Amino acid sequence: MSHPRVSGVGLTHFGKHPERTGRDLFAEASERALEDAGVDRATIEQLNYGNFMGALSEHQGHQGPLMAEAAGIPDAPATRYESACASSGVAVREAVKDVRNGEADVVLVGGAERMNNLGTAGTTEALAIAADDLYEVRAGMTFPAAYALMAKAYFDQYGGSREELAEIAVKNHDNALDNEYAQYQKPISVEEALDAPMIAEPLGLFDACPITDGASAAVLVSDEYAETHDLDAPVALTGTGQGGDKMALQDRNYLARTPAAERAAEEAYADAGIGPQDVSVAEVHDCFTIAEVLALEALDFYAPGEAIGAAARGETTRDGDRPINLSGGLKAKGHPVGATGTSQVVEMTRLLRGDHPNSDAVGGEVGVVHNAGGTVASTTVHVLEVRT
């Protein structure tokens, strides 16, 4: 089987850009990806685009063709994928399948989200639609509240402290210091994190990712296309997996584990023919500090209950055995929801091929990206490897 190559990647700055439209954000990211890929725009056969809340924030449905037009490929078949915060992870997965199946040789994938124009209350309301409206949202469950319920359940079952969560936030802020695309390029301390206002106990402001506007894009090409066109594309997507779970926390078998991500990881590892021990670096979906803990356990880097102290022990910091979220993660780099899944692929590609400011912290050639939707009712996991 031929594994698609990542031939080019692009991002906008992730941050507070309330006046920038989604179409303008995606145009910038896709332009950068095309430039980086060195492929002619006219060769792009389709667009797989992820977006979550554009119907609410921009009153804009039918974003596939709109974004293809913004990227300068108005005739290309274009589809918007929506799977909450995993929207563009799903878009990547579908592109990988199409390239593998021989349906396409050159695919543009990406995503965009405009959020800050809604304000904090409006964004909180919009994000909540990723939860079960009848039985969660109407009981006042916000997204931070949902992850707080999971954090509380985790503490109760396995132990853990707010200090250990704060260490994760500190680590991810440190990782973002040199990342020009990151929303926060400033360090924070454990004390600052612990003293920040509470959002939903035990999660405070610094346990949460910010509200972010931004876009991401990548050009995926078939192995054959890369070879015949002499493209410099050393990173291949060698494994893909997707898992699901029941929508509402109350209906899940576990409150402090994420089986959807466990299933996605198992599938992606088997697909790539690797195991967790082969992975030297990962970008995981840390929308809240506790989410990084749950991700590391789902990816089988740690047994359930063991990942809570990983950052505090220095195992996941940039100097640790397996650095996690060298981009800064959603926590410090930012989380423009529909753009996040592809942005993780963008960052991992840069990390592995050596042109990321934190590439020097990568001690191997296998990376994993983990993108979760809602309270992990949907998840994609991808394996990226250097294949020269």
Next chain:
Amino acid sequence: MSESEERVRDEGYDDFLDAVAEGEGFYLECPEGHGWLPPRRVCPECGATDLEEVPLPESGAVETFTTVHVASPEFVEDTPYVTAVADFGAVRLTGQIWDVEPDAVEVGLEVTPDVGETETAGERVLMFRPY
């Protein structure tokens, strides 16, 4: 939402709230004993389609909870409030805990379900009182 634009009922969900308000809460159970809230036609655990209405136990135990300080516009004036998931045996419910100081809520607290009205929007909300 103004009175002239009353929310259209959601079958199943609103029937459930009506029943809880009357003290006659129920859930749907499959032959294997898996419990769910309506509307539900298939047991997502085992695939059974012959689900039966079964009385909800009078009380359940808080399994996890959080005090919410930052809410969506629909709940702004309700903050801070406690949202909890409580275990009622075959089924879990998500609701707000009323009549208890947030600091006094703990895992294992026995609660009984009822229906209240939110301060901000005047909407019905599933809530728990100490049992």
